[in-house]
Amino acid sequence: MILSDSAILAAMELGDIVVDPFDRLRLGGNSYDVRLAPTLLTYHPLEGNTPGPYPMDAMQEHSCFEHQVLRDGFVLVPGVLYLAATLEYTETHQHVPYLDGKSSIGRLGIFIHTTAGRGDVGFCGHWTMEISVVHPVRVYAGMPIGQLTFHSVEGEVLSRYANKPGAKYTQGRMEKPMPLPSMMWKNFQGKP
DSSP, X not given: OBOOHHHHHHHHHHTSEEEESOOGGGBOSSOEEEEXXXXXXXXXXXXXXXXXXXXXXXXXOOOEEEEEOBTTBEEEOXXXXXXXXXXXXXXXXXXXXXXXXXXHHHTTTEEOOSSOOBOOTTOEEEEEEEEEESSOEEEOTTOEEEEEEEEEOOSOXXXXXXXXXXXXXXXXXXXXXXXXOOOGGGGGTTOO
């Protein structure tokens, strides 16, 4: 079951949901609008030093180029995966959070996630989005980019994300919201 705006506010009063900064005007009937943080990442190629299509290796840690979205915006281009973060820091202690793109974003040809639209109970941090576009689009820091919904969980949660051994994307509060690159490579550490 998806929480309504009044249920989201009640959960915030209890500390079960945290959204920081929170603006009541960004709260919809059953969702909260999150905004684009000013830093984007793109992956470095394994060989050479120019961005672009190249083979990635799930067993290797990849370094990234850091891009700043300045006042005049930043043009996203097709064929490049951009990692972005939400300006908002969130915590969900009793609910499953889902992040989807706003319909206005979709109508511009922007996809904000490839597979990671659902969070886990106990996630605390800024959301990382895997952004791709179907044609060049200029985006701006602080623009609404997605909507968070919160879903009820049936039964007791025994393994909260922040306390789960091997949780790779716990980050806590950050002064400068930063997207996090894939840490799939950590799954291969110590294995033949």
